[in-house]
Amino acid sequence: MLRRRTSCGARNQGASIQPQGDSVSPNGGVSSLFRRFSNGWRRCQVAALLLAWSIAPSPVAAAEPPPSNGSSHIRALTFGILPIGGPSESLEAWRPMLEDLSKTLHLPIRSLSVSTYEGLGEAMAEERVDFAFVSGRLALDAVLNDRMRVIAQLTRTNGSRGYYSVLLVAKDSPLHNLDDLFRQPGHLRYARGEVLSVSGYLVPETQLFANRRLDSDTFFASVSVDNHQNNALAVANNEVDVATNNTADLERFAQRFPDQYARLRVLWTSSLIPHAVVVIRTDLPADLRQQVANALTSYGKGKNAASERAKLQLIHDISGFMPAGNETLVPFADIEFNLDRRRAYSAQWVSDAAMQARLHKIDAEHEALVRRLMAPSGP
Secondary structure (H helix, E strand, O other): OEEEOOOOOOOOOOOOOOOOOOOOOOOOOOOHHHHHHHHHHHHHHHHHOOEEEEEOOOHHHHHOOOOOOOOOOOOOEEEEEOOOOOHHHHHHHHHHHHHHHHHHHOOOEEEEEOOOHHHHHHHHHOOOOOEEEEOHHHHHHHHHHOOEEEEEEEEEOOOOOEEEEEEEEEOOOOOOOHHHHHOOOOOOEEEEOOOOOHHHHHHHHHHHHHHHOOOHHHHOOEEEEOOHHHHHHHHHOOOOOEEEEEHHHHHHHHHHOHHHHOOEEEEEEEEEEEOOEEEEEOOOOHHHHHHHHHHHHHOOOOOOHHHHHHHHHOOOOEEEEEEOOHHHHHHHHHHHHHHHHHHHHHOOOOOHHHHHHHHHHHHHHHHHHHHHHHOOOOO
């Protein structure tokens, strides 16, 4: 049984009204990947996107003449925020940095935050955001389908090159290793992330389930879908037996919910996953794309570095952004490739030739995708 726990319940703030502007409670839309499975469901959810507030330049910044360039007709930019915890929490975390960015660019920056990956994917597909902070898998969709490109990748204070997906269980759980888990098909309650969540779905599905010719949605007695924070709370409160999460979100969870964190134990850890990225629309003027990229990658490094780094710390312990391009997404294309191949091997085929044809198609599509991502491109 697959069910979705909403992110607007008692566990987090959901999409509470912001005093800075208008907001409505989102449950997201659906990206191009999800449209295949839940078109009807999507129509009921699309109306829930949250346009949170407009960040205007300060009087000093607004008084300065804007740079003379081909982007002078752009009156404002909209920034899409990958959901971390609840939408309100994400908005508050990003606001100080975006205010500074607004001053640097001499443009108001509106923030759009949603409670689901699908909602942000829908907003990018419908060109309701100009640039966005997204996971690698969501960025891959945006680059391939939504006329966007990667301009930066986050860096973290600890200098890590990425983060790890994990499986969580209760500290006193009888599950002590993966063998204990896989000996109990149809008996355990599972909580995972959305299909566009790299650490919440794609990596564990690839490295744990597809590798064993299993599908997590049918292996467990019940499956619920929510964000990392709510899934960790579900394990701590004995609402599920196993849940996906990641090391970066767990650090944040430990700070916000120390008592609940103390009830958790990590059962499994994945291989390294590269950090999230910032993408921007390719139909924006080239000079504006370059200005946004420069503003992001120089933030926290200039004369106001100490103040700016303190603001970055509010955003999931980010230390800054480094220049990046579409080639950054190759590891995420590889994750999809490996998952597709493993699913092909575990499927039922009328003949070996049919399976080989499918594998050949997967290989060819992956090679073409990697060539496209590796092609030279600038902001």
